[in-house]
Amino acid sequence: MDRFDSARKVGMAGALLQVPGPGGERSRELLRHGSLQVKVYSPVGSDLQSPHSRDEGYVVMRGIGIFVSDAGRDSVEPGDFLFAPAGVAHRFEDFSEDFAVWVFFYGPEGGERAA
Secondary structure: OOOOOOOOOOOHHHHHOOOOOOOOOOEEEEEEEOOEEEEEEOOOOOOOOOOOOOEEEEEEEEOOEEEEEOOEEEEEOOOOEEEEOOOOOEEEEOOOOOOEEEEEEEOOOOOOOOO
């Protein structure tokens, strides 16, 4: 399912208006093209993610928090980029009430091979 067939702008203000969704969803898909899936994610209270089947990148849109993964614990703030390989447990902790991230899933199931 391609949400867009040509170049398309997805702005931060419009993306942030998508969460919470009509059913209270904290994650909403904004764009899908080929293997690329772009979402906005804004957890509330706690982040209950489980490992994903594809590689994933995050860019912090607003707020602050801690990104926890096998690699350790990192403080995050707007503009920071984070990477979570497919299958690796990760989550956000101690995040501010306004915390939100862009989410980018891409590549094949199981993730891409390291270069």
